Amino acid sequence: MSTFPSMQGLLNHSSSLNASSFRAARFCIARKFSSTAAREKQRVVILGSGWGGYGLLRGIDKKRYDVVVISPTTYFNFTPLLASTAVGTLEFRTAIEPVRRYVPAAVYYQAWCDNIDFSRKTLTCMPATRPITREASDPTKVDDPNYRASANIPFTARYDKLIIAVGAYSQTFNIPGVKEHAYFLKDVKDARRIRSRILECFEQANQPVISDVERRNLLNFCVVGGGPTGVEFAAELHDLLQTDVRTHYPDLARFTNITLYDVADSILSSFDQSLVKYTEKMFSREGVHILTNHHVERVEAGKLFIREKGEVPFGLLVWSTGLAPNPLVSAMSGVKKNPKTQSVITNDQLNVIMQETNEPNPDVWAIGDAATFEEAPLPATAQVASQKAHYMITKLNTLAKDKDHCEPFEFHNQGSLAYIGNWNAIYDRSSTLPEGEKDKFMSKETGRVAWLLWRSAYFTMTLSWRNKILVPTYWFLNWMFGRDMTRF
Numbered sequence: 001m002s003t004f005p006s007m008q009g010l011l012n013h014s015s016s017l018n019a020s021s022f023r024a025a026r027f028c029i030a031r032k033f034s035s036t037a038a039r040e041k042q043r044v045v046i047l048g049s050g051w052g053g054y055g056l057l058r059g060i061d062k063k064r065y066d067v068v069v070i071s072p073t074t075y076f077n078f079t080p081l082l083a084s085t086a087v088g089t090l091e092f093r094t095a096i097e098p099v100r101r102y103v104p105a106a107v108y109y110q111a112w113c114d115n116i117d118f119s120r121k122t123l124t125c126m127p128a129t130r131p132i133t134r135e136a137s138d139p140t141k142v143d144d145p146n147y148r149a150s151a152n153i154p155f156t157a158r159y160d161k162l163i164i165a166v167g168a169y170s171q172t173f174n175i176p177g178v179k180e181h182a183y184f185l186k187d188v189k190d191a192r193r194i195r196s197r198i199l200e201c202f203e204q205a206n207q208p209v210i211s212d213v214e215r216r217n218l219l220n221f222c223v224v225g226g227g228p229t230g231v232e233f234a235a236e237l238h239d240l241l242q243t244d245v246r247t248h249y250p251d252l253a254r255f256t257n258i259t260l261y262d263v264a265d266s267i268l269s270s271f272d273q274s275l276v277k278y279t280e281k282m283f284s285r286e287g288v289h290i291l292t293n294h295h296v297e298r299v300e301a302g303k304l305f306i307r308e309k310g311e312v313p314f315g316l317l318v319w320s321t322g323l324a325p326n327p328l329v330s331a332m333s334g335v336k337k338n339p340k341t342q343s344v345i346t347n348d349q350l351n352v353i354m355q356e357t358n359e360p361n362p363d364v365w366a367i368g369d370a371a372t373f374e375e376a377p378l379p380a381t382a383q384v385a386s387q388k389a390h391y392m393i394t395k396l397n398t399l400a401k402d403k404d405h406c407e408p409f410e411f412h413n414q415g416s417l418a419y420i421g422n423w424n425a426i427y428d429r430s431s432t433l434p435e436g437e438k439d440k441f442m443s444k445e446t447g448r449v450a451w452l453l454w455r456s457a458y459f460t461m462t463l464s465w466r467n468k469i470l471v472p473t474y475w476f477l478n479w480m481f482g483r484d485m486t487r488f
Contacts, residue, residue: 041066042160044396045123047113047328049076049099051382052165052368055389056396057102058463064400067106068157070113072128074099077187079382080458081471083233083419086191087198087240088483094470096188097463113166113328114154118335118354118361121159127152161363163392164344164352168323168369168380177299182319185229194318198240199487201315202249212255217313219255222304224296225320226260226267228418231279233318234260234288235421242286242422244483259289261306263321266292268426270379270416275426278446282420323380329370335361336374343372343380348408349395350388367392378411387411417454425450 043066046053054076057069081095099108115124131152170186172178183194198221205215221237223230237258246253260267260283267290268276283290295307304312325342336345336353344366345353351360353374368385378384391409398405415429427450430443445453455475462468 042400043068043158044161044163045070045157045159046163046165047071047123048165048167048368048370049073050165050167050368051076051079051385052167052370052389053163054097054099055386056163056165056367056392057099057106059390059393059397061397061400062102062105065161065396067102068159069099069102069106069108070111070123070125070157071099071108072110072112073187074108074110075188076463078462078467079186079229080461082185082188082191083229083236085188086185086194086233087236088195088244088485089236089239089478090471090474092188092192094462094467094474095191097467101464109157111155114331116162116164116328116332118364121162121363123157123159123162124154125157126154159363161396162365164329164364164366164370165368165385165389166326166328166370168326168329168343170319171322171324172319173321175296175298178296178319181299181301182224182317184319185233194316196487197316198237199485202245202252203487205252205255205315206249215252215255216257217302218315219252220257220259220312220314222312222314222317223258223260223320224262224304224317225322226262226264226269226290226292227320227322228268228270228416230260230262230318230320231267232419233320234258234283235419238286238288238421240483244485247482248485257289258287259291259312261294261296262290262292263295264292268418271418271426271428272430272444275428275444275446279418279420279426282422282424286421288421323369326370338372338374338377341372343377344370345374346371348373349406350392350409365392383414384411417450417457419451419454423448423451425454427453 041064044060045068046056047070049057049069049071053069053071057067060067075096075098078095078097081090084090085092085095109125110128111125112128113123113125117124129152170184183197184190185194201218204210205218223234241253241256241258245256266273266276266280268279271279280290291309294309297305297307299305299317302313302315304314304317306312323341329337329344330342332344334355336355336358337343338345346366347353347360349360350365350367350371351362352364352366353359354361367388369380371388372378388409395405413429413431415427417425417427419425424447427445428443459468459471462471
């Protein structure tokens with residue numbers, strides 16, 4: 001039943017109303033029931049649920065916008081904790097946040113966006129779920145190629161405003177065998193596969209029928225890529241080998257080996273050279289081998305072929321060599337792209353630049369790893385994506401109030417952190433300071449102080465209160481009782 005009074009009711013009681021009250025009531029009724037007063041909410045579609053997309057979803061005013069999220073994953077990956085989950089320091093659910101936390105205020109579809117029609121403002125999407133067939137209840141059909149290839153039904157979604165935050169994929173440089181035989185570390189599913197493979201290597205090496213040479217090959221762990229992800233994974237793996245592996249597999253610990261390969265002259269190219277040398281010194285002391293200026297030519301099952309070294313057998317190969325464009329970005333036409341990275345070029349307000357007119361599209365923005373600036377591009381990091389998401393929150397919420405928002409995006413570098421093992425880390429924000437302040441307190445830190453910064457930063461950045469409780473709880477439990485070495 002409507003809560004608004006009827007006109008007849010007001011007329012019956014008009015004698016008790018003074019003239020001004022009656023005019024005010026009549027104006028209110030006219031506004032409520034006017035055919036032109038009601039304004040349909042604009043539909044904002046967010047493509048992706050990473051640092052950019054999920055960050056925007058959290059803050060956008062869902063009462064003023066009809067918000068739709070389209071992403072092939074139902075969760076947000078807290079990527080800084082993936083290396084810890086891959087070795088059992090943390091459990092997998094501590095590194096993810098569910099997108100459906102914001103449903104029904106926002107609508108979510110688990111799907112890939114395959115095409116964007118900018119002129120019609122429509123998206124062509126394909127469900128990212130398994131096709132609904134009779135075989136769906138038969139687990140033996142899951143890996144059947146005919147079953148998996150059965151067509152899903154695409155659907156079309158319209159938008160008034162679009163934010164492209166689809167992220168990027170792992171770069172393989174088209175090296176043969178990488179996709180088939182290497183493990184990546186960009187998603188919690190990757191972390192699960194790596195953790196299972198590590199434990200499988202030890203169980204295989206523990207069999208009484210294999211030789212010591214085979215054991216050494218199985219327990220040779222290779223990491224390709226000397227950026228923060230590769231370095232942190234090598235450090236976390238080293239901690240696992242030096243603690244729980246020595247307890248659970250005492251006879252196998254002497255066969256283990258970790259080698260970090262990089263094509264560049266040094267690892268951690270974005271960090272100050274003094275911190276790089278400190279990391280190299282720490283790794284050398286802990287037995288983690290660093291081989292720079294090494295080029296991978298191809299990968300086969302259990303074999304890594306390096307130009308400078310030849311054939312290198314391995315039990316696990318983790319590949320972390322940078323980013324490749326998302327397939328949607330690669331297939332996208334009509335927009336300007338960076339010729340080297342193929343990222344979408346935006347202006348300083350993050351609007352996509354259209355190729356034909358060389359003008360920004362007022363209703364389409366791109367953030368995160370999928371986007372870049374034509375001049376002075378920023379690094380493809382979680383910090384940049386997160387700040388762009390916060391900028392878009394302010395922009396869209398301001399526009400929803402019929403106000404202008406013309407301030408350009410400005411990136412504020414808060415420094416870089418990397419864990420290097422054995423309760424040590426490095427912290428660098430010297431590149432953000434003037435020349436005379438680069439060596440001041442808290443511009444560059446190493447060791448335990450940086451480790452405390454590293455842990456406190458991840459704790460405060462963890463989004464939900466659930467994970468703010470779970471993360472330190474698992475840190476404490478694993479410190480007290482060790483990691484869970486069960487493979488299932």
